């Protein structure tokens with residue numbers, strides 16, 4: 001018998017294999033307590049939220065008139081990118097420099113273009129499509145110094161009800177004049193954007209001082225004031241990425257104990273403060289960071305591309321610090337969180353550490369959700385969570401097929417997927433149970449570019 005439902009009810013029933021995480025694999029005695037894998041499962045999404053995820057049975061299936069049959073595919077929660085610069089989309093893969101020279105030579109010039117709302121709209125559209133194409137359903141995003149950049153991005157995200165966090169860059173020194181605001185104007189403009197966008201649907205705001213070198217103490221004070229006025233809003237910035245940067249911060253803020261203390265002193269640390277990189281923290285800083293309950297975004301492809309250093313994930317774990325995974329495009333070289341995990345694995349190898357596929361996929365989903373304090377809403381398929389998910393092909397190339405054929409365990413199959421997959425493995429992306437990207441439809445579609 002079919003379920004009797006009110007006419008307005010919006011139910012999606014999907015049959016496939018499912019994998020999602022319940023716990024951090026590093027924190028359970030047996031790894032299989034950390035995840036749930038269902039080879040033949042049925043997920044019911046009702047009004048955009050997970051209603052149930054069970055083993056497929058004929059009896060239950062009879063309750064639903066339309067079941068989308070995706071057997072042979074793997075469904076996991078949508079990836080969450082905890083650090084990415086949408087204005088740098090067009091300058092990805094810029095040759096040869098480390099952080100400070102890279103900012104001077106490429107980044108600032110590219111970001112200049114965002115004073116033009118039309119350009120911002122064009123890149124925002126491209127950027128969001130690129131996220132979806134890579135199975136990323138949520139992100140914490142840098143704009144530029146221009147408020148228009150954030151309006152353009154949020155307007156685009158709003159169209160598909162995407163869960164996105166973003167903020168206008170605050171930057172009042174050590175950058176070209178055309179990219180500078182002031183302590184006062186950055187406070188006023190950020191405040192106006194918070195009032196306009198924060199908690200509007202699934203959108204949230206992040207106070208975004210670029211990094212300590214480009215903010216005067218007065219501007220950091222203004223950022224701290226905003227945070228105290230809107231404690232629910234995020235803080236998003238960079239910390240301890242590059243050795244020359246760290247020396248520069250010491251010379252700019254001689255009165256502070258070190259880089260982390262610059263932010264702590266101005267009230268910018270805490271459980272909703274996300275710091276990209278954290279590659280060269282001192283032991284004292286690791287402790288202070290941990291005590292503040294702040295969060296690290298680990299950005300593997302960026303750290304390698306800019307030659308910045310190797311992130312010590314084991315140390316972060318030992319210090320009980322929440323860590324999310326970030327692409328950091330345009331210093332990062334891919335929007336794919338599979339590619340991030342591929343490089344994360346190698347970064348850990350170089351330090352004698354191990355990244356299991358379970359820890360890796362946890363980091364890209366529930367771990368990142370926890371790092372953004374969004375795990376009540378997204379990150380896995382617990383009942384009541386928002387149904388943001390991605391439908392994966394186990395193999396998208398001949399080589400992937402060959403490798404998967406010889407694989408006999410779930411762990412090995414997933415590991416091969418983690419190391420070899422990219423956007424070609426993303427069959428579909430769903431946001432709140434609605435299809436927002438399909439590789440099939442996309443293959444026939446002409447790009448605007």
Ligand code: GUN
Nearest residue numbers: 107210211238302328331
């Ligand atoms: N530090 C300050 N600005 C940036 C940026 O745009 N990218 C990266 N990777 N680090 C930064």
Ligand code: ZN
Nearest residue numbers: 085238276328
């Ligand atoms: Zn960055």
